[in-house]
């Protein structure tokens with residue numbers, strides 16, 4: 167393992183001293199990419215550490231060194247532009263939960279962030295870590311797909327952009343290549359008339375891995391016609407999953423023209439659940455159907471207000 | 480490697496390694512054993528400390544991540560002569576049994592009351608949701624936080640800025 171670059175001295179928070187083997191703290195994305203490019207498998211990219219330190223504790227990973235992204239200012243920023251909202255990979259769940267801009271423009275994402283883990287986890291865990299870990303139960307994944315997010319990856323060969331819906335290929339598997347970093351999440355700014363709902367079912371209210379979750383985002387055009395509708399489930403398949411049949415059935419209609427139980431059936435049929443200790447496959451199909459019905463009813467009855475719900479099971 | 484951090488108002492320079500957890504640095508190197516290790520995996524909150532004013536689980540932080548940070552542990556709250564109103568309230572409400580969760584609970588309570596001097600029961604539950612207690616059943620802990628809020632209001636502390 168290479169020694170941590172000594173860097174400039176001064177008041178900057180920079181680890182110094184004799185034995186700094188194995189801890190890299192780059193101050194720019196370019197430096198980070200460069201360090202990652204030179205290193206082997208054993209160098210772990212460290213964001214909030216809430217997944218990595220659990221893996222370390224359980225001895226699931228071999229670590230030869232850490233690449234801590236904590237000093238790269240641009241990764242901590244939320245920028246709201248006319249066309250899109252840009253969220254740096256190191257933005258924490260607590261930042262998302264509290265940001266007035268996120269609550270206003272992406273309320274389904276804010277609601278999902280607000281229910282992750284506990285205050286301690288939300289203060290450290292990041293959007294980038296949630297995405298790259300790619301757990302089927304990662305709570306931000308379904309909202310990101312529902313909002314048509316694009317992930318920006320940076321490597322030594324440059325920058326590439328991938329729709330969130332194409333990023334995940336299995337439990338804890340993504341298309342990201344060794345040597346790449348996730349730098350930002352880019353989300354097209356939802357037009358006015360976009361409404362939605364977040365529902366997470368778990369066995370208790372805090373510190374719980376979802377047994378199933380749903381992010382529903384509906385874009386209404388003038389006159390209440392559904393211009394776009396995205397129903398994305400978490401924890402029901404190897405990857406977060408959009409039920410595209412919902413879009414085909416409901417697009418172009420008005421909410422009150424839909425038979426909600428018929429839409430719910432699409433969810434029950436479209437998911438690929440497993441039996442595990444958080445629920446059986448049959449249970450998850452039933453819940454998926456009911457959740458989608460409930461979400462549609464809520465979206466309809468509140469006429470565009472955002473609802474975040476944490477149901478008990 | 481060497482890191483520099485402020486712990487309970489005192490600047491400390493510590494020789495550590497890239498895989499040492501902040502929890503171990505506090506307990507083993509600085510002998511601040513008020514911070515407890517329960518699960519080691521972020522689930523119980525026994526290891527809770529304040530890092531730059533934020534509630535964190537010190538078992539999920541590497542020591543180098545706390546370089547130049549300000550840390551408050553339970554040893555930094557109140558003193559033997561003068562307990563913090565929150566500590567007093569925990570005693571008076573009978574919210575301490577084995578005491579293992581108490582340091583983390585007190586820090587979570589402190590943070591909650593700083594941000595929200597008059598929390599509802601639901602807000603208290605949410606504020607303490609990262610801290611588990613195997614003994615009390617939580618009712619007395621919630622009562623202790625309400626009592627603290629009352630005490631702090633009576634003393635004219637903890638008002639909205």
Ligand SMILES: Cc1cc2nc3c(=O)[nH]c(=O)nc-3n(C[C@H](O)[C@H](O)[C@H](O)COP(=O)(O)OP(=O)(O)OC[C@H]3O[C@@H](n4cnc5c(N)ncnc54)[C@H](O)[C@@H]3O)c2cc1C
Pocket residue numbers: 210211212213214215216217218219220235255256281282283284287290291292293294295296297298299303304305306346347348349373374375376520521522
């Ligand atoms: C007690 C507890 C409760 C939890 N509850 C929830 C919950 O309710 N919902 C939920 O979704 N998750 C939950 N989690 C999981 C975890 O907190 C989240 O997934 C979190 O968002 C991970 O982010 P992090 O910054 O801590 O990731 P880290 O642990 O730092 O990193 C995770 C992985 O992503 C990689 N990585 C991180 N950032 C980047 C980047 N920018 N570029 C490339 N690779 C990167 C790392 O190398 C690592 O492989 C919980 C965890 C714990 C310990």
Ligand code: FES
Pocket residue numbers: 515516517518519520521522523524525526527536537538539
């Ligand atoms: S020991 Fe850190 S949360 Fe349990």
Ligand code: FES
Pocket residue numbers: 574575576577578579580581611612613614615
């Ligand atoms: S008093 Fe024993 S764990 Fe809370």
